[in-house]
Amino acid sequence: MTTPVTSDAPARPRHVSIPTPIVPPKRRAPEEIAAASTFSGERRVLLAAPRGYCAGVDRAVVAVEKALERYGPPVYVRKEIVHNRHVVETLTEKGVVFVEETDEVPEGALLVFSAHGVSPAVKQSAEDRGLQTIDATCPLVTKVHREAVRFAKQDYEILLVGHDGHEEVEGTYGEAPENTTIVNGPWEVDQIEVKDPDRLVWLSQTTLSVDETMETVTRLKERFPNLQDPPSDDICYATSNRQAAIKKVAPDSDLVIVVGSANSSNSVRLKEVALEYGARRAERVDFAAQIDETWFQDAQTIGVTSGASVPDVLVGEVLRLLEDYGYGDVEEVVTAEEDIVFSLPKEIRKALQEVEANDDVGRGGRRRSR
16 A cells, blocks of 8 residues: 655655566577478468557557657656556656556646546545646546446446456446446356346446457346446447457467557457467567567467557567568458547647647747637
8 A cells, every 4th residue: 555645755656567578588590490390381470450559549648748748757647558568668768657646746746647547536636636637548438437427326236347456447436436346257247236136237348358248248137137238339449349350360370479468458358369269379478579489380370469559569570570480471351440539638738739829929920819
């Protein structure tokens, strides 16, 4: 538990712990791997699309970058802005300080809330400390928060399908804790106690496996036939699209490589979905350096995808490594086109407009009305 600050001196920020990547000490030569292969014929890569950054992640990362440009370092971020080690490490080098809780931030400093969202209690804590805040919560997560508030006001009990302890679930739960029960999976359904089975609604974490979520919901409806659905699908479009793409790739893949961090729920789900839908083997890595080249010995076809918080540069590094080992034939398997873009948080938009207006005045122009 964090010790509250009781003096004028702020608590020393604790950086989010990022373990050192596992790097093979020395790679075996491509010729050696080829000689040990259990197959003959051309090697190929099936590159799943969509993959990588979703609109909510892009919005959150750009918000932090713009905050650095506008205010300069340090910019504090509660938790990881998105669940990706490369992103966190890169922003740390630029002057971002990642903290666990608001009481680690100096009073009056700038704090960004991550894409996963926060509870009202966290927002109140930041206000009590006089922090300037930027809310980078993904708009799709905000939608679920609003649904929780609305159903709680209507005296519904909420069955929140999600992983207990995940930041997104903590934030949604915090909107209506008295009305909400977290359901981790179908195995918990039989233990759920409710006050009124006729006033129940289910909501979900946005980054879950679509199949597992619906399995849980099916079990819930078997127990509670009058359970209501949310007004719209809570699972993020990007999560659904990436899972649909890997379902298409997996049956033809001897090995699927998922690029994404261990604490990224949607990345972990991609590995599980790949195995469930026919991949002979699936591995998750943060970086190309973590790939073990001996995996290639039994893999004529390799599927590649990445979680919704993964920048393209990391997938590019994986593809370059695969090319070194003879996987130069890359076929992109496209199952959906994504064109969704979210506007930046209002706090950043306002700050950038003020800068632009001041620049106009400095150049002798008239300040534009807003």
